[in-house]
Amino acid sequence: MNLHEYQSKRRFEEFGIPIPHGRVAETPQEARQIAGEIGGPVVVKAQVLTGGRGKAGGVKLARTVEEAESHAAAILGMDIKGHIVRQVLIDPASNINQEIYLGITNDRAARKPVIMCSAEGGMDIEEVNRVKPEAIIREHIDPLLGLRDYQVNALATGIELPYELWRQFSRIAHGLWQCYTGSDATLCEINPLIITAEGELLAVDGKMSIDDNGLFRHPDLASQRDTSAEPEPETRAREADLSYVKLDGQIGCMVNGAGLAMATMDMTSIYGEADGIGPANFLDIGGGADAETVAAALRIILADPDVKAILLNIFGGITRADEVARGVIQAFADFDTEIPKVVRLVGTNEEEGRRLLEEAHIPNMTTASTLSVAAQKAVAAVKGA
Ligand code: GDP
Ligand code: MN
Numbered sequence: 001m002n003l004h005e006y007q008s009k010r011r012f013e014e015f016g017i018p019i020p021h022g023r024v025a026e027t028p029q030e031a032r033q034i035a036g037e038i039g040g041p042v043v044v045k046a047q048v049l050t051g052g053r054g055k056a057g058g059v060k061l062a063r064t065v066e067e068a069e070s071h072a073a074a075i076l077g078m079d080i081k082g083h084i085v086r087q088v089l090i091d092p093a094s095n096i097n098q099e100i101y102l103g104i105t106n107d108r109a110a111r112k113p114v115i116m117c118s119a120e121g122g123m124d125i126e127e128v129n130r131v132k133p134e135a136i137i138r139e140h141i142d143p144l145l146g147l148r149d150y151q152v153n154a155l156a157t158g159i160e161l162p163y164e165l166w167r168q169f170s171r172i173a174h175g176l177w178q179c180y181t182g183s184d185a186t187l188c189e190i191n192p193l194i195i196t197a198e199g200e201l202l203a204v205d206g207k208m209s210i211d212d213n214g215l216f217r218h219p220d221l222a223s224q225r226d227t228s229a230e231p232e233p234e235t236r237a238r239e240a241d242l243s244y245v246k247l248d249g250q251i252g253c254m255v256n257g258a259g260l261a262m263a264t265m266d267m268t269s270i271y272g273e274a275d276g277i278g279p280a281n282f283l284d285i286g287g288g289a290d291a292e293t294v295a296a297a298l299r300i301i302l303a304d305p306d307v308k309a310i311l312l313n314i315f316g317g318i319t320r321a322d323e324v325a326r327g328v329i330q331a332f333a334d335f336d337t338e339i340p341k342v343v344r345l346v347g348t349n350e351e352e353g354r355r356l357l358e359e360a361h362i363p364n365m366t367t368a369s370t371l372s373v374a375a376q377k378a379v380a381a382v383k384g385a
Helices: 005-014 028-038 065-075 125-131 149-158 163-182 212-217 232-239 258-275 291-302 321-334 350-360 371-384
Strands: 023-025 042-046 059-062 088-092 096-107 112-118 136-140 185-196 201-203 207-210 243-246 251-255 281-284 309-316 341-347 365-368
Touching: 005 163, 005 185, 005 207, 023 028, 028 042, 028 065, 028 088, 042 065, 059 065, 065 088, 096 125, 096 163, 112 125, 112 149, 112 163, 125 136, 136 149, 149 163, 163 185, 163 201, 207 212, 232 243, 232 291, 251 258, 251 291, 251 371, 258 281, 258 309, 258 371, 281 291, 291 321, 309 321, 309 371, 321 341, 321 350, 341 350, 341 371, 350 365, 365 371
Parallel strands: 251 281, 251 309, 309 341, 341 365
Antiparallel strands: 023 088, 042 059, 042 088, 096 112, 096 185, 112 136, 185 201, 185 207, 243 281
């Protein structure tokens, strides 16, 4: 899960990192009022979960309240790389002498977090890494030891930070590390961390990504999720506790267990390859697939216009196959759909499960006893559609 700039910066502040004290507006009038309360020049900044807002015209300096209002009017509703701007952050403007990059992320290859710093801040760090990798100073952090002072000093030396700023810089780097571990983050980034004309360090941009698997420990962060910024099926899947990833094929797959879901996707890809047919999604409905879960999954699959056939591949283990069958029957009874369905149901009580399914006479449903046959039937159904 990604946090907006204003959310990230407020989180940073909790860890002692200095930020400009602005507020979020949803209308130009609100922007004007906030600018008036701040007094003096402000920056109007699009709050969207993507980078490069500056280049896209989503960050504008306003000297007067009228300008703040008109910039907000221009930025609100803007489409930045497919993200519609619904909020703008109004921050007091800063006088920038230098822009620094400071970020922490996980380095999977090194199996450690890495803190990175560059004097070439402000612009896209991936671009800096591409054209001038030596301009990025990296220090790997031992997760048990944490960030050490000598590492912070190495960063400060590497970017030739004026010595008067070292103490402030150290507080910020340690704060960022505390924020990173204390939030179960996979990214904490300040770009730019500026040196102001007054000789202070200030985090004027912020970005945080939180590991979804750690979110249960941070209800305060979880509640900040901007669901308007994510595809609706993903929101609904998460709310129903389903793992869902949209793909570009035509077979809507509903499977219990991530491994079985992967195998099902592979099989549909293999049998469909010659005809350009494949899975429309990855969907794991989990272990205890009751009627409600099946129905939630069905709703998500049926809402996808690319889906031309549905393949249910369910292994009844702890959840018995007859239970699953009842769930499937009930769910399909609620959806009057002609779409072809192929069901493979095996495991505990499978005979009972299959009998229930046959007796239910669900329109356009066939069953299969092996995954291979089920996948072939699903591919054939798409071809026939
Ligand atoms: P991004 O483009 O999405 O990374 O958005 P940023 O918040 O990093 O803003 C882009 C650029 O706008 C920064 O690199 C700065 O050069 C500039 N900028 C942002 N805030 C201020 C400010 O308060 N004053 C001035 N003069 N420039 C700013
Ligand atoms: Mn930035």
